[in-house]
Amino acid sequence: MKNRLTTAQSTLAMRRWAHPGMIALATLAVLAxxxxxxxxxxxxxxxxxxxxxxxxxxxxxIVSIKSQxxxxxxxxGWILRAPVSTGTTGRxxxxxxxxxxxxxxxxxxxxxxxxxMPNMQRITWNGIALHGGPLPGYAASHGCVRMPFGFAxxxxxxxxxxxxxxxxxxxxxxxxxxxxxxxxxxxxxxxAVPSRADKLSAEAEEATRAADEAKKAAAIAAKEAAxxxxxxxxxxQQKARADAELAFADKSLAAAKTDQxxxxxxxxxxxxATRAADxxxxxxxxxxxxxxxxDAVAATKxxxxxxxxxxxxxxxxxxxxKLALEPVSVYISRATQRLYVRRNTHKPAPDGGxxxxxxxxxxxxxxxxxxxxxxxHIFTAMAKNDTGLRWSVVTIENGxxxxxxxxRITIPQDVWDRIAPxxxxxxxxxxxxEPLSSETNYRTxxxxxxxxxxxxxxxxxxxxxxMDIASDDSWDNGGNGFGFFFQRDPNPxxxxxxxxxxxxxxxxxxxxxxxSFW
Numbered sequence: 001m002k003n004r005l006t007t008a009q010s011t012l013a014m015r016r017w018a019h020p021g022m023i024a025l026a027t028l029a030v031l032a033x034x035x036x037x038x039x040x041x042x043x044x045x046x047x048x049x050x051x052x053x054x055x056x057x058x059x060x061x062i063v064s065i066k067s068q069x070x071x072x073x074x075x076x077g078w079i080l081r082a083p084v085s086t087g088t089t090g091r092x093x094x095x096x097x098x099x100x101x102x103x104x105x106x107x108x109x110x111x112x113x114x115x116x117m118p119n120m121q122r123i124t125w126n127g128i129a130l131h132g133g134p135l136p137g138y139a140a141s142h143g144c145v146r147m148p149f150g151f152a153x154x155x156x157x158x159x160x161x162x163x164x165x166x167x168x169x170x171x172x173x174x175x176x177x178x179x180x181x182x183x184x185x186x187x188x189x190x191x192a193v194p195s196r197a198d199k200l201s202a203e204a205e206e207a208t209r210a211a212d213e214a215k216k217a218a219a220i221a222a223k224e225a226a227x228x229x230x231x232x233x234x235x236x237q238q239k240a241r242a243d244a245e246l247a248f249a250d251k252s253l254a255a256a257k258t259d260q261x262x263x264x265x266x267x268x269x270x271x272x273a274t275r276a277a278d279x280x281x282x283x284x285x286x287x288x289x290x291x292x293x294x295d296a297v298a299a300t301k302x303x304x305x306x307x308x309x310x311x312x313x314x315x316x317x318x319x320x321x322k323l324a325l326e327p328v329s330v331y332i333s334r335a336t337q338r339l340y341v342r343r344n345t346h347k348p349a350p351d352g353g354x355x356x357x358x359x360x361x362x363x364x365x366x367x368x369x370x371x372x373x374x375x376x377h378i379f380t381a382m383a384k385n386d387t388g389l390r391w392s393v394v395t396i397e398n399g400x401x402x403x404x405x406x407x408r409i410t411i412p413q414d415v416w417d418r419i420a421p422x423x424x425x426x427x428x429x430x431x432x433x434e435p436l437s438s439e440t441n442y443r444t445x446x447x448x449x450x451x452x453x454x455x456x457x458x459x460x461x462x463x464x465x466x467m468d469i470a471s472d473d474s475w476d477n478g479g480n481g482f483g484f485f486f487q488r489d490p491n492p493x494x495x496x497x498x499x500x501x502x503x504x505x506x507x508x509x510x511x512x513x514x515x516s517f518w
Contacts, residue, residue: 046083048151055079058155059426060164060380061130062394063145064171065095068138070130070147072155073174075383075390075425080155085146086139086167087457093143094458095396096437096449097378097430098123098165100130102354105156117144119152123165124439124447125354126461130165143457161355162327162344162445164428166378166394169453174380174392181406182379182429183328184388189421197321200314207314211307218300225293235286239279246272323358327381327426328419331446332365332409334374335435339365339415342445354443361418366410374408375399376432376450381425389423397433397450405431 046069056074063070065086072080086093102122117131132153133146140146145167147155166172249269256262326343333340341361349356367374376397381389393402400408409431432448439447439458449455 046081048083048148049081051077051079058159058163059382060166060174060378060394061159062172062174063093063130063165063167065093065139065167066170070145071173078173080151082147082151083135083137085133085135085137085141087141087143088139090456091142091460092139092454092456093128093141093145093167094449094455095167095169095453096434096447097376097396097432098128098167098447099445100159100161100163100165101125101444103156103159103161118149119156121156121159122354124437124458125441125443126439126458128457128461141457143461161346162357164378164380164426164445166396168394168396169450170396172394172396174382174394177379177391177393177402179379179391179403179406181409181411182389182391183381183416183420183423183427185423186421190424193321193324193422197318197325200318200321204311204314204318207307207311211304211311214300214304214307218297218304221293221296221300225290225297228290228293232283232286232290235279235283239276239283242272242276242279246276248272319358324422325424327424327428328422329427329445330411330419330429331436331448332367332411332429332431333435333448334367334370334431334433337364337367337370339363339411340436340446341415341419344445349443356442357445359442361415363412363415365412368408368410373399373433374405374431375401376434376448377402377405377430379406379429379431381423381427383425389425389427397452399433 046067053076056076056079058072058079059074061070061072063084063086068084068086070082070084071078100121100123102120104120104122106116106118108116117129117133120129120131122129128143128145130145130147130152132149132151133141133144135146135148246269249265249272253262253265253269256265323343323345326345329342331340331342332338339362340359343358345356345358347356348354375395376399378394378396379402380392380394382392383390395402399405430446430448434448434451437447437449437458449458
């Protein structure tokens, strides 16, 4: 990337990545580098370009609203560039931090008369996306980021759900960065994760089977005991009637005036006494038989409760281990004074569309001089190196510079200890003055918009409607417990206390989430 290659070498590199329709434009860009006179004759609109080297997996995309250009980066630098068309006046593409949450090869808009949006890569659920579209040479969309049709097609299969998308008001690029607050993984911890995940997954499956069996036994015991109250009530009523008949016989005997009447009353009393004794015996026998059944209900209920707790603990441990195999993202907000952690579970959302992101860590964070702006900085682990991870930073809103901003933040040690040992490339730490957007939900990574930039493309769309979240108690449909991730605060969200255009609401949970996973 750093050395100038020949035109032939550059063209060969383009062919590894580019859609055939891109190669001509990209070749023009390479020729322009080689010949400044040619460059002066190029169109003002940015041209498509492919880095003259072997490209790796895209880690991030940066859209410059100012230059109407998108650039994709792998671990070693830029790999693809293309002109774009962002939102027009009144429907501006919001500047901020996003991630790909859904991909659709042949998408048709449900908002704009079934408009074709090929090779769509969604970054918010209210309709902001990257997709192929016409490029007039200036901002002209309804809020999406249009890319050249061929470029979008060639790019589509190379990106993954969760890839970072940064939309910057101005030109921005990742810069190499080091700081003691950035995660330093431990090789031995990372190496131990797969076997630990397998072991804990097996334990979770066994705990799930035991919990299912205990639940079934409790259900059977409860069913067997269900008829006891009615049976005992019937016997008690029979005994009461027999006792009443015996009492009546006693009164009849006492009231008899003749020998014949006394004989008849005596006979009735004997029969009533027999029935009363039989009813008492039946009731006592039934009560004695009922007690073991009641005891069985209590015992199986306690056993089911204990095994359910053991299952939850085992599933939590297995889930932790699986999540440790994924890059981690951290968001620190000056507006809310909180730190949030997310990892992609790769589990399909139960209500369709996208994947579930773990949201189990949310804690207070200490920011020195909290009334002074931090800016918005995105720190990304680009690749492994000899000391752990090689980091970059992208700044899209000025406040403090990146180093000073990190210096002002104290990350809770317990969070650091849970995350840092297994942090992987593509992990990130985002610090911002902004709270999380209300578009942040269990089907997104972090969504944060710059409140001092136009947000017409957001405001003219309805925010994502509250979702009916299915309770699914499995990680992989195997009963490993996942329903507790699907939490959504039903209360209205307060707005960003900073200056905000259009009054767009922001996400801010009313209560910290109770579970910690690393």
